[in-house]
Amino acid sequence: MFSLRTCLRPFIPMSRASSSSSAATATGRYTVEDDDGVVQMRNDPYCKPARQCFLCAKKIELDYKNARLLQQFVSTFSGRVYDQHITGLCDGQQRRLLETIALSRRAGYMPVFVKDPKYLRDPKLFDPLKPIRPHSYA
Incomplete structure (x- = not known):
């Protein structure tokens, strides 16, 4: 299991980054391994919000x-x-x-x-x- 520290790397613009480097936004919501790689998201975008009374x-x-x-x-x-x-x-x-x-x-x-x-x-x-x-x- 990866730690939270590995997700929170400084932002590297894609023009300067090599094709195999990792990039993360300032909020740390997702990481990109390659240009064609998998994007890992913390929150499910299709999940309905919890219903409250x-x-x-x-x-x-x-x-x-x-x-x-x-x-x-x-x-x-x-x-x-x-x-x-x-x-x-x-x-x-x-x-x-x-x-x-x-x-x-x-x-x-x-x-x-x-x-x-x-x-x-x-x-x-x-x-x-x-x-x-x-x-x-x-």
Whole structure:
């Protein structure tokens, strides 16, 4: 295995370099062995960026007193919390969401079954009829 030090060589313009010398950019992202040689890259250019849940991406902290945010994850018809495949939250945030909604309901900040009418015009964070991932039992 090669060390990082071998990749970080000073930049040599191709006009001055011989055909068998190595060249690396100032950032050290790739090395070229020959003019016809293999280019070794550290990052996969075709790799999709990792998907982050909405709460982690915006760094939103869940609070049991913030009923307006918590109502976005509750069905207006049944009062049940939407599943993870609909909300698109990660495992930790979905668990925290369930605990926070239960605490908010016990404290009296949120109703158990119906959504408060003043929150019906809030912008939608996700579409419950178009889940991010298909449900395995649907």
